[in-house]
Amino acid sequence: MPISFQGCAFGHRRGSRVFTRLDLDVPAGRTALIGPNGCGKSTLLGLAASALRPGAGRVSYEGLDPFRRGNLARYRALVGWMPQGIRPLPGLTAREQVGYAGWLKGMSRADAWRRSLEALEAVELGPLADTRCSELSGGQLRRVGLAQTLVHDAEVVLLDEPTAGLDPEQREKFRGIVARIGERGHLIVATHDTADLARTYDSVVLLGRDRVRYAGPVAGLGALAGLGALAGIPGFAGEV
Amino acid sequence: MPIRRWARSSAAVLALPVLTAYLFFVMSRSVDVLEDNWLSATVLVSSAAVLAAGPVCGAAGAWEGARLARGGVDGAAAVRSRAAILAWSLLPILVAALVAMLGGLALAGVAMAGVPGLPDPLVLAVALLVIVAWTLAGFAAGRHLHPLVGVPLLLVGTWLWLAYPAALETFWVRHLTGDNLGFCCETDAVYDQRALYAQAVVAVCLAGAAYLFWSRRRGARLAWAGIAGLPLLAMAVAFPLVRDMGPEAQVPRTSGLACGRSDGVEVCVWREREKQLGTTALIAVPAARRLATGTGQPAPRRVTEGPADGADSWRFAAPPGARPDDVLFGLATGLLPAEPPVCGPGWSGADAYGPLSAWLALTAGAGQDAVERRTGPESLGAARRVLGRPPAAQVRWFRHNLDALRRCDVSPSEVTLP
Amino acid sequence: MRTWLRVHRAAQVCVALALTAGLVAAAGDVLVPVPRPTLDDLAGVPVALVAPLVASSVLVRGALAGGGSLEAVAVRPVLAYRTGLVALTCALSLVMAVVETVPYGAAAARNLVGFTGLAALAALWRRDAATAAPAAYLVAAMLLGRPGAGSWWDWPVEPSPHPATWVVPAACLGLGLAAPALPRLMPRRHRR
Structure with a gap:
């Protein structure tokens, strides 16, 4: 199991709760994380990325708990996270921003610089490597975010709404990128883009309010659809 | 959005108690020594209001300006004009300043009980104009400065501009700020209107330049010309008015x-x-x-x-x-x-x-x-x-x-x- | 590290520090009149005591800048870097105060430390309004403080760099810098 949540509780503010007790073993391979708005998909990815710290319980990757003494750096080096909002860092070019992300992930400056171009080429942004991030379009900025996640060769890649704002052609390209990531590591993608789930992902986790409603192969979601469990989730008309 | 909800999210909610407290502190040391004329009470209130509300409203403006910038007002193709958008953010802050000023007037009114006359509306209007100008300057700064820098910069910068000239021996500078040193006038003197006009000119030009700076679009050369030209215009008009004035902006009273x-x-x-x-x-x-x-x-x-x-x-x-x-x-x-006559030593x-x-x-x-x-x-x-x-x-x-x-x-x- | 320094506006911090040092040296002893209800006349606060607020704001802005989500999952000890930037700048201001013996130099360095500490503490509550806290504190001290009276709280307007006036600023900075690291050292909250 790549990422495991055991009895996790989390609230953004004192008194509020997104999860009270979450138990989930995310399947290996390419996993889609779906659910209605506000069900905690981004929070779940934030916890998995160790950007957020659970109030109770533990998150682990192959038994490695990031919040145990001495584990944090090792854990973070294995996990890459692309949040929903990618902010351009003032004054930095796309390559500098991606290189900076690599450096923050513990790579040497030279390695980060070299790998930054490869990561940008992987998301087809090579020609814009020397353009300032503040001058990129929203879709291009999301691809910079993706490159930031790929730059340090993470074993687990967490993507939060990566196709939001992308045109159909870019979405198709993104599916190709997802396929390549899936070949060499684990991928968890929080998404509302539920078209072609079966073709893009191996498994799916369906989150409801404060609980996991389904975690398993994409094919198994069809039964739930028949029970009406997917009502309210954008894009679902009962067909997977 | 309902007006009450809009006002509640404004920095004015925090600014009002701060500037009210500051205003009463500023006034409390002077209200007991007011002259027996309404002009001295009016100048005290206007001076205290400018010294209290100028910096606080400037800082609140910097906060609101940054909020508008973060909200993407620049890029949004709004139906309303930029002036209208600015006005809706400006309004709660100015209402806070006005409320504080009215509170100050009420306090002065108690001290002036029994003295015939009324507050001088021109002095109060110029004070409000100065406050508006600094609030707009805050908005302009907030468009480009993060509130972490903009808020303290406006608070301290405005306060320095208002308070520091009183310590200068170059007297004309103090007559441009609107602070008025908290005092004018004894009953046998009246306010020198030249100082009021100079303050109004400076405030209008500052407000104009700040508005242009806030609302300018990319590559708007005319706006840049205005931003550069208005301060020069302010100096060209206001400086001659106050150049020869002494430490106090008062002239002997001839009527009444x-x-x-x-x-x-x-x-x-x-x-x-x-x-x-x-x-x-x-x-x-x-x-x-x-x-x-x-x-x-x-x-x-x-x-x-x-x-x-x-x-x-x-x-x-x-x-x-x-x-x-x-x-x-x-x-x-x-x-x-x-x-005494001008005689030599001895x-x-x-x-x-x-x-x-x-x-x-x-x-x-x-x-x-x-x-x-x-x-x-x-x-x-x-x-x-x-x-x-x-x-x-x-x-x-x-x-x-x-x-x-x-x-x-x-x-x-x-x-x-x- | 060079990019980290760029992202955290180290150059702007240096410029702000240099400008403040210049202002303190050139006009630090100029008194700005401040109305105080407790005194008969207008009292004055030296410019040197007020100027560090802006330098402190630029420093805090720099320290809190950067890609929030990027640094939130960084392998490198970014919190230590940030703490180092703030501590180093404050230390630099102290060194400048010692080397550059101008009136109020030490008091200005103390205020930089104190303002930064207050902002660091306020940032725990709300980052984007962090510098409003030292600004408000300065205004309150100017209005209510009695320089020379030996009270512990009105250090922003105390011209003397007496060691007792360093207690609160140093404590604020220490707490403000240590507090973000505390959750890692303390047991987890919200345990059920």
């Missing part, structure tokens, strides 16, 4: 007297003191006659708190709480030159001032204790010695020493005790 007749002499007091006209006349008119006799001058036809020529009309002052001796002393010393004419004041006050009928308190025992002794002489000798002594006060080539005579 209430007059009556007593024993053939016209007596005039400032209209704020009209209730004391009868009492004052009973003190001033007989004293003027005694002084005329004692100095050998013709009796005046008019004694007044207003402008006087020293011949037909004599001047005195009867501020609230003044005792008869104070009125007599004022009337008596009104016969002396207001300023001029000794000033030595005559104390004994002459004492002699005039005693002649007018003031008590010896009061005279001694004001002029000192030496001057009182010299005056009493002269009073023991025949009237003609006293007149000669008075005229000689009056000349010593007016001219550089005459030395005082018999102004010290042997």
Whole structure:
């Protein structure tokens, strides 16, 4: 199991709760994380990325708990996270921003610089490597975010709404990128883009309010659809 | 969005208690020493409001400006004009400033109870204009500066601009800020309108430049020209107005007297003191006659708190709480030159001032204790010695020493005790 | 590290520090009148005591800048870097105060430390309004403080760099810098 949540509780503010007790073993391979708005998909990815710290319980990757003494750096080096909002860092070019992300992930400056171009080429942004991030379009900025996640060769890649704002052609390209990531590591993608789930992902986790409603192969979601469990989730008309 | 909800999210909610507290602190030290005229109360309120609300509203503007920038107002293709968008954010802050100013006016109103007159609307309007200008400057700064820098920068920067010129010896700068030092004017003076106009010009130009800076679009050369030109215009217009002004923005008052007749002499007091006209006349008119006799001058036809020529009309002052001796002393010393002549080093004419004041006050009928308190025992002794002489000798002594006060080539005579 | 320094506006911090040092040296002893209800006349606060607020704001802005989500999952000890930037700048200001013996130099360095500490503490509550806290504190101290009276709280307007006036600023900075690291050292909250 790549990422495991055991009895996790989390609230953004004192008194509020997104999860009270979450138990989930995310399947290996390419996993889609779906659910209605506000069900905690981004929070779940934030916890998995160790950007957020659970109030109770533990998150682990192959038994490695990031919040145990001495584990944090090792854990973070294995996990890459692309949040929903990618902010351009003032004054930095796309390559500098991606290189900076690599450096923050513990790579040497030279390695980060070299790998930054490869990561940008992987998301087809090579020609814009020397353009300032503040001058990129929203879709291009999301691809910079993706490159930031790929730059340090993470074993687990967490993507939060990566196709939001992308045109159909870019979405198709993104599916190709997802396929390549899936070949060499684990991928968890929080998404509302539920078209072609079966073709893009191996498994799916369906989150409801404060609980996991389904975690398993994409094919198994069809039964739930028949029970009406997917009502309210954008894009679902009962067909997977 | 409902107005109440819009206002609740504004920085004005935090700014109002801060600036109200600041305003009352600023006012509390001065409200007890207000003059008996509404202009002094108005200037105190406007000055306190500008000093309190200028920096706080500037900082609040920087916060709101940054909020609008973060909200993407620049990029949004809004139906409403930029001015309307700005106005809706500006409004709660200005309402907070207005509420604080009205609170200050209420406080001043309590202190001014019984004094006839009303606050000067022009002074208050200029104060509001200054506050608007600094709030707009805050919005302009907030468009480009993160609130972490913009808020303290505006708070401290505006406060420095308003407060620091009072410490400068270059007086004209202080008349441009709108701070007005918290004081103007005694009842016999009025606000120098040139300072008000200069402040209004500076505020309008600052507001205009700030608005252009906030609302400009990429590559708008006209806006840049305005941003650069308006401060220059402000200086070009405002500087000549205040260049020659002294430390205080006041000029002698020439109107607003209430007059009556007593024993053939016209007596005039400032209209704020009209209730004391009868009492004052009973003190001033007989004293003027005694002084005329004692100095050998013709009796005046008019004694007044207003402008006087020293011949037909004599001047005195009867501020609230003044005792008869104070009125007599004022009337008596009104016969002396207001300023010494411009003489070189070694001029000794000033030595005559104390004994002459004492002699005039005693002649007018003031008590010896009061005279001694004001002029000192030496001057009182010299005056009493002269009073023991025949009237003609006293007149000669008075005229000689009056000349010593007016001219550089005459030395005082018999102004010290042997 | 060079990019980290760029992202955290180290150049702007240096410029702000240099400008503040210049202002303190050139006009630090100029008194700005401040109305105080407790005194008969307008009292003055030296410019040197007020100027560090802006330098402190630029420093705090720099320290809190950067890609929030990027640094939130960084392998490198970014919190230590940030703490180092703030501590180093404050230390630099102290060194400058010692080397550059100008009137109020030490008091200005103390205020930089104190303002930064207050902002760091306020940032725990709300980052984007962090510098409003020292600004408000300065205004309150100007209005209510009595320089020379030996009270512990009105250090922003105390011209003397007496060691007692360093206690609160140093404590604020220490707490403000240590507090973000505390959750890692303390047991987890919200345990059920």
